[in-house]
Amino acid sequence: MGTQKYFTVQVLSPEEAWDLFKEIAGNSVDSSTDIHPIAKEVVKECGGLPIAVITVAKALKNRRKHAWNDALQQLRRSNVTHIPGMHDNVNACIELSYSHLESHQAKSLLLLCCIFPEDYEIPIEDLVRYGVGRRLFEDVETLADARDRVYWLVDELRSCYLLLAGDEDKEFVKLHDVVRDVGISIASKGEHLYMVRHDTQLKEWPQKETYQHYTAISLSSNKMQELPAGGLDCPKLKLLRLVCDLSSENISGDFFEGMKELSVVGLEHMSLHTL
DSSP, rough: OOOOOGGGSSSHHHHHHHHHHHHHHHHHHHTTTTTTHHHHHHHHTTTHHHHHHHHHHHHHTTOOHHHHHHHHHHHOOOOOOOOOTTTHHHHHHHHHHHTTOEEEEEEEHHHHTTTTTTTOOEHHHHHHHHHHHHHHHHOSHHHHHHHHHHHHHHHHHTTTTSEOOOOOOOOOOOOOOOHHHHHHHTTTTTTOOEEEEEOOOSSSSOOOOOOOOOEEEEEEEESOOOOOOOOOOOOOOOEEEEEEEOOOOOOOOTTTTOOOTTTTEEEOOOOOSSO
């Protein structure tokens, strides 16, 4: 079965949603007297959206009754942010699938994918190099080891329907728009604190009360004329990705001074002579 055809905004009927859920989670949800009534309620909470049905079904497959009960309560209690054109609960379903990922490295790689723009074909090699720079991978000694690890994690995320294959090339991956929205939401709070802004009309650096807690900043704009004079106070920043039509003259010599933990820098579309 291809995965991409299910990542649409169309709403399934209750019967279609249940059939799709069973196909992913296994027919045992229909035959188990313990799980069946809980599974029915879980499917209702998915609101008929294929992406929600698929991610939740995959997250709960082969889980015991207590995990199903907990998932149902999470979905019922969720206070989610509205995504235009989508059912309010869809991001709660994706958050649930994210939380059920057993690999911390898979979670980190999914959030790393969120620094790229919407509908972007993400080169897996970029994930390898960014991931190595961020020290996301445990027990890898060489770049080749890291590359193997990334491909394994990509397969894991694709099997959970949280990541899509690139349109034409197996060396690229994509994020569904809604998964990316939820990933950015997760990465914008707690221990991660990413700032992601891709706006072709953005002319000035985004104003924040403080940048001290950000660990990653990804920003792209065709209109930005210069970066903040005097740099930024970002003592926890580890990753900086900028896609702007700037030259070395637009970057002050002390721009990076407040980024003592910075380990990964990606500068694209820039004319650089010295930094």
